[in-house]
Amino acid sequence: MSHFNSFVRIPALALRQRIRPLPRIGVLDEDCLAMRVRPLDIDFNLHLNNARYLSLMDYGRMHLIAAIGALDPALRARWMPLVGSIFITYRRSLNLFAPFTLASRILCWDEKWFYMEQVFRTPTTPGSDTDGLAAIAWVKGLFRAKTGNVAPQQIVHLVAPGLASPLMPESLAQWNTLTREKLVQADGL
Numbered sequence: 644m645s646h647f648n649s650f651v652r653i654p655a656l657a658l659r660q661r662i663r664p665l666p667r668i669g670v671l672d673e674d675c676l677a678m679r680v681r682p683l684d685i686d687f688n689l690h691l692n693n694a695r696y697l698s699l700m701d702y703g704r705m706h707l708i709a710a711i712g713a714l715d716p717a718l719r720a721r722w723m724p725l726v727g728s729i730f731i732t733y734r735r736s737l738n739l740f741a742p743f744t745l746a747s748r749i750l751c752w753d754e755k756w757f758y759m760e761q762v763f764r765t766p767t768t769p770g771s772d773t774d775g776l777a778a779i780a781w782v783k784g785l786f787r788a789k790t791g792n793v794a795p796q797q798i799v800h801l802v803a804p805g806l807a808s809p810l811m812p813e814s815l816a817q818w819n820t821l822t823r824e825k826l827v828q829a830d831g832l
Contacts, residue, residue, distance in 0.1 A: 656705055656714075665710045670803045673748040674707040680741045690736040696778060697729065699745060700761050704784065707747040707759070712802040722786040722793050727756060728822045731780035735765065742766060743777060750815060752795035752808045756783045758815055781818060 668674060678699065686692040708714045708724065717724070737743050746762045763777040786793040799806050811819075 656702075656709055664712075664715075665706070667712050668710045670711050670799055670806055671749060671809065672711075673746050674703070674710045675744050675746045676703055676706055677742065677744055680737050680739055680743070682739065685739050688736070690738050691741075693733075696731065696733075696763070696780075699763075700729070700747075700780060700782065701726075703745045703747040703761055704759065704782065707749070711749075713798055716801050717786060717798070720788065720793075722788050722798075724784060725787055726782060726784045728783040729780055730818055730822075731778055733778045735775075735777045737763065737765065737777050750781075750809070751811045752799065753811070754794060754796075755792055756785050757795050758783055758811065758819070781815060783819065783822070 680691050684691050684695045704724065705714065708717065742765070744764050746764065748760055750758045750760050752758065759782045761780045761782060763779070764775040765777055767775040785795070786798060795808075799808075
């Protein structure tokens with residue numbers, strides 16, 4: 644069932660976009676999905692399995708791509724979304740049947756990559772000092788055509804002509820540098 648998103652949810656989303664498109668949001672807006680932890684999502688600790696976080700994030704990114712209006716053009720051009728790197732930090736468990744939201748947004752882009760943030764939150768109790776944060780992730784992704792990578796600005800131009808990337812936050816730039824250095828070190832092993 645771990646591939647439910649890949650084989651059912653994502654194709655269903657693509658089909659839905661052709662029949663009844665999602666309401667459009669801006670490229671830099673947050674796309675929020677309400678979800679619930681299901682029995683096939685859990686591990687032996689009875690909470691959301693770490694791998695399911697990543698699978699749900701795949702669906703969240705595809706939903707975001709659809710909501711900004713880029714899914715249909717990408718499918719027509721046969722551009723494939725690919726992930727280059729993910730950094731995720733877990734703060735609180737999501738237990739069986741717990742409701743949660745997955746918020747996805749594009750932070751910025753460069754000549755090759757989109758940089759996104761995805762946040763899992765649980766509902767908060769009024770008056771509580773907790774913010775409901777369950778997990779937060781940064782994702783570096785791109786679109787690939789048969790001829791090579793598609794520049795993020797080309798994709799943005801399809802849905803928001805003239806929109807430039809916001810500046811990359813310093814912490815995100817440091818993470819990006821660290822991941823490049825790790826790859827260089829791994830190649831040298």
